Amino acid sequence: MLQRARDLIRRGWAAFRFRRHWPWVLVVLGLPLALKPVDSGCAAFLAWIGALVLLGRALRWIWDRLLFRVSRRLWVILALMSVLPVVAMAVMLMALGWLGLGAQVSRSTQQTLAAWEEALRSANGEASDAAALQALRTYGGAWVEHVRQLPEGVDAAFVGMVWADSHDAKDGADAEAGRKDTYLRAVRKEAGGYRILSLNLGVLGDRAQALAGGQVVFQLTPRREGRARDEKLQIKAGGRRRDTEAPILVGQRETLASWTKGQALQGSGLFAPFNLPPLAFPIVDWATGRSMVLTATPETNLYALFAGFRSGDRQALSEGTVKAIVVVSLVLLALLMAQAVAAILGLVLAWSLGRAVNDLHGGVKRLSLGDFSTRIRPRGRDQVAQLSAAFNEMAGRLQAAATERDERLRMEEELRVAREVQMRLLPDLEALRMPSVRAAILPALEVAGDYYDLFPLPDGSLAFLILDVSGKGTSAAFYAAETKGVLSALDKQALGPLEVADRLNAIWCQGHDRRLFLTLAYGTFHPRTGQYQFVRAGHPPAFLRGADGRVARLQPKGLGVGLSATRFMASLELCEGVLEPGDSLIFHTDGLSEAQAPDASFYSEDRLEALLAGPSEDLQATILADVMAFTQGRPLADDLTLLILKR
Incomplete structure (x- = not known):
């Protein structure tokens, strides 16, 4: 037994080639050392390297031996003609859905903001403060201030969004001195100064959150000065031949302030949260008159989008929504399965054609080396199978010709010997x-x-x-x-x-x-x-x-x-x-x-x-x-x- 073990070790060492077998050495030596109680991180690393190299060699063997060259080309063609268009269509639909949801939230928020500005402008036209506040009673959080002088850069007829000190801090209601917030303000000139009508925009974040379903992240950045400030896009509104200008709001990388509204969503897989396209609003720093950009990035997920009603702190889906989601999911799953079946069928066809062509290539190679007994089993009834049958017929004829040639050479040799014998006679x-x-x-x-x-x-x-x-x-x-x-x-x-x-x-x-x-x-x-x-x-x-x-x-x-x-x-x-x-x-x-x-x-x-x-x-x-x-x-x-x- 000991002698047999020695012979086995000797034959193994004789067959060992380091350049070819070194990954096995790493795996064999690394795995035992990576176990308890040794537990060497270096040994585990070496074992992983050896295993990855062996995996790469296995994949290379599959690529070279099992996936024939013709099959690889057909598989690439199949991917280009079927898989890639489906992936591109899915990405396009997801992109359109993402942009559509973002556009819906943006349109609704912008309409709300435009309605508030119009209400603020209308209330600013009232002569008395009481009448102005009465006009804004349904919006809540409105107040009036009288100042002798406006901040530098603020126009006397200004109406828009501003970044200013918190109204609560000014009143001393809390200790948040120096805290700022966003407001809508309208300025009206009066005897001895200016009247400032302000409206709290806290409900704006609530509106965006309600539309998206998740938290909204706000960021305040300085507006880019120079040419970018004047860039505007010419668009046609309502299909009429009337062009309007839409300014492009571009902020600098510097962030002056950021805050969130609402709670972050939870979920994974199909219901994982994702961000919608950000919303941009022009805003003015009330203290300095500098133009800035307020960016709001809503967060949502499918669960929040399809939430039907709220019961306390719980959200639930309506039965119809659940059915719709199930139907759409089943349709998508069916399409995915159909695509998978098509891909597998294409791979099988590519494999079959590649194997037939590979057999034909091998047969031609063996035939060129003089093996006229080579035959190929035709696969199917297509042109490749007909070519295989023609190859078999050609090989048979060559084999018969080779047999006849050998017989003729044998007879010629016999005749040569007979001629020599005859000449000796x-x-x-x-x-x-x-x-x-x-x-x-x-x-x-x-x-x-x-x-x-x-x-x-x-x-x-x-x-x-x-x-x-x-x-x-x-x-x-x-x-x-x-x-x-x-x-x-x-x-x-x-x-x-x-x-x-x-x-x-x-x-x-x-x-x-x-x-x-x-x-x-x-x-x-x-x-x-x-x-x-x-x-x-x-x-x-x-x-x-x-x-x-x-x-x-x-x-x-x-x-x-x-x-x-x-x-x-x-x-x-x-x-x-x-x-x-x-x-x-x-x-x-x-x-x-x-x-x-x-x-x-x-x-x-x-x-x-x-x-x-x-x-x-x-x-x-x-x-x-x-x-x-x-x-x-x-x-x-x-x-x-x-x-x-x-x-």
Whole structure:
């Protein structure tokens, strides 16, 4: 057991690579040290780093291996075409709702403020103080002051919102000396000074709070001087072609005072509180006449907006409101679920298409490496599936072609070996030391059905053979080799050419039918005396070329071997003669006379006879060169064999 543990540790250490496995080291070492009683913050930090790196690697693996490149692109397209528009629509609706709620609160508050200013301006027109206060009795918190001089910067006909000392502090009702508040004031000139009619604006905060439902945060900032103070926006009111100017109130960052009205709202999730767009009011510092901006930011939430009634300190929702919220929530939930289903369906489709394309990519890659057995399972019936089916068909054809190629290469190798064997069966003229004999064989295919052979006889003469088996290729070469074996077994010293040809025909007819035959020329030749004799069994005629250039055709009668077992001997005619010094006896197969030029004309025996009549130092080379020039590189239609006996 101990040895197995050591072997396991040794194999693990051998497979360990720090650059690849260091996050695991941090996790394995950090987690135990982060537990009680050690509880090391540094160890926990290292464990978190290792875990985050491993998580990143896992996500990267999912991104690279599971989310195919095509799927990622389709998912991005899906997000751009479906998810982003929905998100944009939701944000737009939320923004419109937020601006709409803010606009409603602003419009209602501004209308209230405008109504109070109009009431204050109307009351300021009363001659007596009592009449003015009577006109403002429904607004509450109104009072009258008489001063001899207005603060600097305040116009004699001023009507608007001011920031001034608290009226309660002036009366000494509390100890809040120096406390300031917001008021609406109207100034009227009178004998010996000015009358100031003031209205408390505390109800303004109550109005904004009542509309929004939550607390209202007020901030007082100095108005920005210079050009920004005069900026105004040209707008059309009521759809009429009448432009009005709306000033843009911009305050500086400095906050002179801030306070809140009401209690902050509580809630979370769907009912979490949020701020509405802030409201801005122009206001004047009564003590200095400086222009300022009063900003009110209402707070609200859905619960406060839809609160139907107030019972003591409790708020509740009406049944209809609850139903409306539930219906809207269900609709939104249904839309969200539909969007989620659409996204999942899009992801599945992207996954399916990406997997099909990825399979096709992998198949092409394996196919390019020579694996023609690769096949792809078509997924669906779309064009990608049709492409996969076409790929399988192409791979099958390539596999069949590769099999055929391998078979052809195997056959070519076998034919090459057969050609080598056939060439070994031919006599070695150099080993025989017979300069008076020249021979050559040019197969039409890898192996030839033509054959020639030489057999030295004890009396110094030479038995020669040239034959042509019907057909060509491997089978013809096999029968030519068979003929060599039969001829080698015959006693060529005791038997003359007629008897040898007759014995060969008898043996051939016993083993083959008449559809398979061969032609041959067999005889003997004495290189020293020049005496020759031969028989021609259906073979092309021989040519006798004299030293003086005269050419004669030698064509004794004879029937092809294998055509008849009874009439063969009677058809044979022996041809005899003596070669004078410089004379040559030329034998050939029909592959020479039937060699074709590009215009399909044949070389013919007449052309050979005319060539032999001309001068030539190397007769064999001259004949073969003339045949090649005649065919102009065209392949031979039949095997060509040439045998030349020269004295």
